[in-house]
Amino acid sequence: MRAESTFLAAYDPAGYPPVAVTVDIVVLTIRDGALHVLLVERAEHPYRGRSALPGGFVRDETLAEAARRELAEETGLCPGEAALARVHLEQLRTYGDPGRDPRMRVMSVAYLGFAPSLPDPRAGGDAATAGWVPVDEARELAFDHDTVLADGLERARAKLEYTPLGTAFLGAEFTIGELRAVYAAVWGEQLHAGNFHRKVLSVPGFVESTGGTTSRGGERGGPRARLYRAGDAALLHPALLRPTREEQVR
Amino acid sequence: MRAESTFLAAYDPAGYPPVAVTVDIVVLTIRDGALHVLLVERAEHPYRGRSALPGGFVRDETLAEAARRELAEETGLCPGEAALARVHLEQLRTYGDPGRDPRMRVMSVAYLGFAPSLPDPRAGGDAATAGWVPVDEARELAFDHDTVLADGLERARAKLEYTPLGTAFLGAEFTIGELRAVYAAVWGEQLHAGNFHRKVLSVPGFVESTGGTTSRGGERGGPRARLYRAGDAALLHPALLRPTREEQVR
DNA sequence: TGAGTAAGACTCAATCTGAGAATAACGAGA
DNA sequence: TCTCGTTATTCTCAGATTGAGTCTTACTCA
Numbered sequence: 001m002r003a004e005s006t007f008l009a010a011y012d013p014a015g016y017p018p019v020a021v022t023v024d025i026v027v028l029t030i031r032d033g034a035l036h037v038l039l040v041e042r043a044e045h046p047y048r049g050r051s052a053l054p055g056g057f058v059r060d061e062t063l064a065e066a067a068r069r070e071l072a073e074e075t076g077l078c079p080g081e082a083a084l085a086r087v088h089l090e091q092l093r094t095y096g097d098p099g100r101d102p103r104m105r106v107m108s109v110a111y112l113g114f115a116p117s118l119p120d121p122r123a124g125g126d127a128a129t130a131g132w133v134p135v136d137e138a139r140e141l142a143f144d145h146d147t148v149l150a151d152g153l154e155r156a157r158a159k160l161e162y163t164p165l166g167t168a169f170l171g172a173e174f175t176i177g178e179l180r181a182v183y184a185a186v187w188g189e190q191l192h193a194g195n196f197h198r199k200v201l202s203v204p205g206f207v208e209s210t211g212g213t214t215s216r217g218g219e220r221g222g223p224r225a226r227l228y229r230a231g232d233a234a235l236l237h238p239a240l241l242r243p244t245r246e247e248q249v250r
Numbered sequence: 251m252r253a254e255s256t257f258l259a260a261y262d263p264a265g266y267p268p269v270a271v272t273v274d275i276v277v278l279t280i281r282d283g284a285l286h287v288l289l290v291e292r293a294e295h296p297y298r299g300r301s302a303l304p305g306g307f308v309r310d311e312t313l314a315e316a317a318r319r320e321l322a323e324e325t326g327l328c329p330g331e332a333a334l335a336r337v338h339l340e341q342l343r344t345y346g347d348p349g350r351d352p353r354m355r356v357m358s359v360a361y362l363g364f365a366p367s368l369p370d371p372r373a374g375g376d377a378a379t380a381g382w383v384p385v386d387e388a389r390e391l392a393f394d395h396d397t398v399l400a401d402g403l404e405r406a407r408a409k410l411e412y413t414p415l416g417t418a419f420l421g422a423e424f425t426i427g428e429l430r431a432v433y434a435a436v437w438g439e440q441l442h443a444g445n446f447h448r449k450v451l452s453v454p455g456f457v458e459s460t461g462g463t464t465s466r467g468g469e470r471g472g473p474r475a476r477l478y479r480a481g482d483a484a485l486l487h488p489a490l491l492r493p494t495r496e497e498q499v500r
Numbered sequence: 501t502g503a504g505t506a507a508g509a510c511t512c513a514a515t516c517t518g519a520g521a522a523t524a525a526c527g528a529g530a
Numbered sequence: 531t532c533t534c535g536t537t538a539t540t541c542t543c544a545g546a547t548t549g550a551g552t553c554t555t556a557c558t559c560a
Contacts, residue, residue, distance in 0.1 A: 017310070018268070019269055019270070019271050019308075020269070021269050021271070021346065021357055058269075058346070060267070060348055061348070062346070062347045062348065063344065063346045063347070091343050091344065093341050093343070093344075094313065094341065094343075094344040094359050096271065096308070096312070096313045096359065097312045097313070098310055098311065098312065107271055107357060107359075109344050109346065109357075175507085176507080176508085177506075177507070192549070192550070192551090193506075193507080193508090194507090194508075194509080194510090194550090194551085194552095195548070195549065195550080197507075197508065197509090198508090198509090198548095199547095199548090202547095216557080216558080217505085217506075217507090217556070217557040217558060218505070218506060218507090218557080218558080219505095219558080219559095220504075220505055220506080220558070220559080221503090221504060221505040221506065221556090221557055221558040221559070222504095222505045222506030222507060222555095222556070222557060222558080223505095223506065223507050223508085223555065223556035223557055224507085224556075224557075225506085225507060225508090226507085226508090238491075238547080241488075241548095243549095425538085426538080426539090427537075427538070442518070442519070442520090443537080443538080443539090444518095444519090444520085444521090444538095444539075444540075444541085445517070445518065445519080447538075447539065447540085448517095448539095448540085449516095449517090452516095466526080466527080467525070467526040467527060467536085467537075467538090468526080468527080468536070468537060468538090469527080469536095470527075470528090470535075470536050470537080471525085471526050471527045471528075471534090471535060471536040471537065472525070472526060472527080472535095472536050472537030472538060473524065473525035473526055473536095473537065473538050473539085474525075474526075474538085475537080475538055475539090476538080476539090488516080491517095493518095
């Protein structure tokens with residue numbers, strides 16, 4: 001009877017080997033036109049000195065709360081800070097293979113975050129060695145974090161297709177060109193400016209005009225651009241599909 | 251130093267409240283043209299007598315192995331059985347809010363499964379009270395399983411749009427009409443037969459012809475249909491989108 | 501002031517989609 | 531056996547969408 005063993009085990013955790021639960025966070029942001037991920041340097045064994053995704057043990061809180069708390073600690077932002085509240089966080093998946101942590105069985109619930117430009121993590125505190133790293137240079141991470149990061153990147157690329165979450169990388173007001181730069185950075189390819197513009201404005205609820213414009217043109221010239229804010233759509237319909245990836249389909 | 255506390259906690263699990271890890275499975279199949287989910291009746295408190303998703307504690311195995319083992323136990327199929335191997339299983343998400351299980355902190359890693367027609371779970375053994383229930387009638391489940399099921403259904407509906415996993419509900423060979431019936435059951439709406447047929451055959455790698463046909467027409471008449479097997483595509487490109495759901499977008 | 505850049509509006513052909521209809525093969529009951 | 535209802539498969543056609551360019555302007559920087 002499985003149900004019975006469930007009952008007993010629940011009151012006798014020692015009957016099963018101990019398991020620890022952590023959250024690890026893949027927080028992405030865009031800096032200088034390139035996609036960056038927040039990494040910390042491990043101060044202790046195992047993987048001492050290696051880069052790793054920020055994370056920590058789950059306390060008496062929901063998983064989402066644990067993720068947001070860890071994010072606040074690692075970025076050095078106060079929990080109440082506005083910039084932190086604007087970070088989009090969603091659960092990515094759970095990694096729990098035996099042996100992924102050499103010390104004991106650790107289940108890691110990974111979260112994926114989209115952050116607008118944030119300051120460098122402040123020195124001191126938990127995040128002494130945290131920093132933003134271009135995703136192309138984030139390799140050979142501790143534990144199975146290479147896999148977690150890869151899964152997070154793929155999820156992020158897909159999410160930009162059918163949700164308006166690209167706006168989460170930007171401030172409250174943004175131009176279509178800035179939004180296009182987000183897509184280009186996440187997808188790693190240039191997009192046709194005219195078609196992107198047409199598409200974004202044609203999807204209901206993606207963006208809405210603020211009525212204003214930038215106060216000056218771009219750094220290298222060009223006219224002032226109109227400003228938009230995120231619309232009320234939760235899904236893009238029709239979706240904004242990545243350029244042909246037939247090669248990757250099989 | 252978070253890294254230090256991590257290190258210590260890992261060697262002293264008693265320093266944190268105990269956590270149990272389970273897998274729960276949303277296995278879907280199609281019977282009589284309607285989408286069904288496998289449920290078990292709980293024999294013990296809490297939620298004694300209520301229906302619940304099948305699941306159990308994770309042992310010294312990967313999460314995916316735990317999910318497949320539980321599936322085998324609850325369906326009463328031998329682990330080596332061919333029908334079981336053809337069930338597609340993927341991780342759905344993890345539910346771990348404090349209080350979701352009144353006994354202790356339980357993290358449940360939910361898996362989503364697509365199964366071809368399987369026999370009724372055999373009586374006796376673990377699955378004494380397991381059975382297939384139409385998803386419309388699966389309500390008021392134990393724990394937070396209503397939410398888990400709802401998340402699983404939404405994931406399944408989305409997966410049919412951009413992956414060929416609809417074929418996982420069918421046998422090794424199937425007709426386009428049977429595949430259309432899968433989509434109709436999962437999406438809960440009728441599809442235009444001609445357009446569906448055109449679309450399925452035009453997406454590269456979705457299905458490939460076996461060269462054969464059914465040995466007789468449909469139960470209510472009609473010509474013999476050509477037989478197909480699943481193709482080698484991992485993603486449908488372009489996707490097979492659900493009929494307008496603009497209402498659900500916001 | 502001139503060169504270079506970028507926003508935004510258009511154009512156009514190719515493709516895709518939804519809706520409907522036509523054709524033909526079958527099963528079942530009269 | 532004949533007729534009718536059902537279903538597989540193919541076609542048609544108009545409308546919407548997409549990718550690739552072009553054009554006009556407004557601006558910045560040197």
